[in-house]
Amino acid sequence: MPYIQESSYPKPTLFNRNSHFSTIYPSKFKQYPIPNYTREKITTADGDFLNLDWRKQSNKEKLVILFHGLEGDSKRTYLNSCSDYFYERGYSILAWNHRSCGGEMNATCRLYHHGSIDDVDCVVQKALKDDYKEIVLLGYSMGGAIILNYLGAYTIDKRIKCGIIFSAPLSLTSCSDTLKKGFNKVYFKNFERTLVPKFKEKAKQFPGQLNEEMLDKIKSFDEIDEYYTAPLHGYSSKDDYYEKASPLTVIHQIKTPCLIVNAQNDPFLGEKCFPVEMFRQHEFCTFEMPKFGGHCGFPLRNNKYSWAEIRAHQFVESISK
Template identity: 50%
Template sequence: MPVIEQSQYDFPSIMNRNRHFSTIYAAMIKRFPTPEYEREKLELIDGDFINIDFLINDPKKAVILCHGLEGDSRRTYNNSCADYFQNKGFSVFAWNNRTCGGEMNRLPRLYHHGAVDDLDAVVQNVLQRGFEEVYMIGYSMGGVQLLNYFGWLKMDERIKAGVCISAPTHIATSAEVLKQGFNKVYLKNFTIDIVKKLKYKAEQFPDFINKDQIDKISSFDEVDQYFTAPLHGFASREEYYQRVSPEFSLQNITTPVLIINALDDPFLGERCYPKTIVQDSSYVYLETPKYGGHCAFPLRNSVHSYAETRAYEFFNSSSDYQYFT
């Protein structure tokens, strides 16, 4: 029964017990310097590319960081996490989904929650460098990509464990929650950024992307129905949500993975806390702190977050399952 009933994250400051304050501070106000990365342009088999930022420390042990929706390798949460694991001796690889990281990709394809082929290209690149232990951390959409990767593909034995932070394991529920109350502010910010990219793509590929439909976007309903689904081979928005929601593949995971989803996360719906499914798994662990917001989890008197320290702890103990239950 790998549901962690008592989270160690119990005592954030009074201000950080407000879900929106924690979320907005972590995303918009907090700053963390970008590590001194090297960057590699990784060519993909379909003729496109993605960019990977990396730091080499331990030649045998690496962590791969997966960013969230409309994020990139150099978002504050990624910078903080990279710094934490670099200080622990890990080599760090922070990758950018197509269209992310400051350089537009070549093809009409964008990115989505089920883009495990691109994530696998990153993983194979890291493994080919000779690393013997590879760990993975995903934030929000990146956490969904990680869970789908673990649930859909057979894992190389060198991939030891993963941690997913603020991961919407049921996409349709999360999309609905973002239409409610103050959450509309987050939705608006996402759609503004997505619309900019779609307009750019419409100029590049007018035969693939209908400019008139871009003006109809008011939520993820339109984004996913008009663009995400058809551009990536899904019959409809509903099929897309069904196929890329990790809720439906968690039972297939056989590599230790920890999901840390705060109960006050404004991005997560009720089906994003899959306790019933996790209780029947020997590999998927679910921790649901009362507080933490979305990709926040601030700690008192620390520049790093609870999510980073907890990920490191999980990686060090992932072979000892009883420790977590």
Template identity: 50%
Template sequence: MHFIEKSGYQPPNNFIFKNAHLSTIIPGAIKKYPVPPYSREKLELPDGDFLLLDWWINDSTDSIVIISHGLEGHSRRTYINSCADYFHKFGYSVLAWNQRSCGGEINRLPKLYHMGLIDDLKCVVNQAIYSGFKKIHLIGYSMGGIVTLNYAGKINVPEEVKSCITFSTPLNVLQNVKAFKKTSNFFYFHNFMVDFKKKLIFKHSQFPDIFNIKQAKSIKSFDDLDSLFTAPIYGFANKEEYYLKVSPLFVLNNIKTPTLIVNAENDPFLTEENYLDRYEISNPNIYFEKPKYGGHVGFPLHNSKFSWAEIRAKEFIDSIL
């Protein structure tokens, strides 16, 4: 593994840019970025479900970035929009995809999404290859980073996939559940739970024999969610087995694609077990960068409509090409 000792992210000497929560909330909830002129496709899946894909094609290239959003996100969040715009300005095509039940239309089947569901990303990548793209770069944020790393570490990825880049990604999910329970993070995860409970209640109307309405309404934490729904629906013995099996940390040595992992030291969603400088990772394809600041999917810049994340992603792609 290559540990990048001096990160390129140097925020202005300003409290807002260096505060863990402000650098998370302002870029994610307050900053607005125009939605690109996407063309939406409903991709039918082999199991009878579908995904919503947002394309922004640049006809002059066979290079594309595929962007994966975070928990309860979608393809038109601010951080996705700015990343898409940045890469499109440099001549790339863009594919921002929505995980099952995200993007404004609930999915058909009982299964929603989970952190290790790599088959859907596999279908998205195959669709890009089918569309003629020869150079594919995967960018994942938070939970989207978990899916991206699991995809790269659990299958033989197509040769068209040239790089993977992730930001603010839990690597040891089993240990990182401690972050979900911090009092300082209550606001974030309460909002996640409110959105997810709405989906579970809707799923009860579709599949009353699978989704217990009383259990859905009683959920107060990720422990509840993953014990009552995620683990049993996806065939895990319990939530602990689920967290262990979706943790990218344990598949990093299998990755054959050049991969950059960026986790800010002050990320309020990450515990100490999610920084690779504490582990022996022998894989030379892994690059790990730990900026001192940046928050969670933040990395704001002074007087710039872009974040440092997309700039860093392109720098990495340029370096490996």
């Protein structure tokens, strides 16, 4: 599958050509109603739990599993509109929450991260046991990265028809460095606002297991990943984590059709998140790089949907023919 040189994303309004506006407005100000989900709690192999939010059709033909991004949940605006778009076209929807997300702290001494593919497999196996015949994995930002890591590491059931990924941090080092620059620091501050309280809550749950001394000294993802993400999840350091949890390390192993869309003006993504030459030679992955779109934005003129869900449905239909 090729690198798409001319993206189908139409030129947005003047305001939405600004990378920060097209990132922040859809996330913070766009009003899109939360779907009427039914929640199910499932148990993981290590005795923890995951909260799954379902919208089920009367049949079990087609299912889209939605993956939210860092410090998101199943009710983020970009998932809400995507959920509606696919549900109205006959798909059941499973929007799941990573550990500690979705309004409930998880039970074990870990959270989630870009390499949490054991949890992905737990969710996928649940869907397969429920006898869905065609399953699409669709993720944004960190959620997209996790899909790629999963598809590159596991033996994939043939009922998993494709992966669709928007705004994916293909290189974690590159993204960490990018979020230290200029206005981009604002995005880190937004993550810090919710991540640090989670670490403090984990420290109360598991006294002596976390580096409490560093909790008030965090200035970038370097500290978060060196002192918390890496040790909590079995990595020797942040650099070890960045290397092993970056999708670039496994994309060459993917044998499931994938669409990966990263906007050129995405303020989260560094240069290494646009490996065009790699995708020119890839048999299964299609890479699309629109000029505009921001991070998980892709707004359209006079349309309640974003281009992301429309493009995702087009891709699913194209591989089903």
